[in-house]
Amino acid sequence: MPQAGVTAGVAATVASVMGREAAPTQPLMEAGLDSLGAVELRNALAARFGVELPATVTLDHPTIDALAAYIAALSPGGDVAAEVMSLSSWGSAAGSEVRRPELLSHLIGVALKVH
Numbered sequence: 001m002p003q004a005g006v007t008a009g010v011a012a013t014v015a016s017v018m019g020r021e022a023a024p025t026q027p028l029m030e031a032g033l034d035s036l037g038a039v040e041l042r043n044a045l046a047a048r049f050g051v052e053l054p055a056t057v058t059l060d061h062p063t064i065d066a067l068a069a070y071i072a073a074l075s076p077g078g079d080v081a082a083e084v085m086s087l088s089s090w091g092s093a094a095g096s097e098v099r100r101p102e103l104l105s106h107l108i109g110v111a112l113k114v115h
Contacts, residue, residue, distance in 0.1 A: 007064065018032060018037060022064060028064070057070070
């Protein structure tokens with residue numbers, strides 16, 4: 001699913017759970033999301049996009065834009081492989097840079113599941 005479609009889906013789910021819209025870059029906790037709402041939002045997003053999400057997803061990715069980027073990377077056809085390939089020697093190269101830090105934790109999680 002294209003990033004724009006994921007962002008629209010996340011925004012609609014956030015509005016449904018919170019009862020009002022939030023700006024894409026506004027931290028959801030500042031917008032009024034409480035801990036129960038965070039659990040409801042995680043469950044609703046997991047069901048909507050068919051992905052497994054950690055309990056801390058709204059803390060780790062606190063805005064609509066951040067959640068959408070994370071979910072897009074997890075969704076079938078997400079660009080995780082391309083992002084991983086762009087990390088040239090990220091463990092030892094002084095000049096390497098992670099363009100999408102939210103994917104690094106996902107990459108580490110996948111690596112731990114494989115071993």
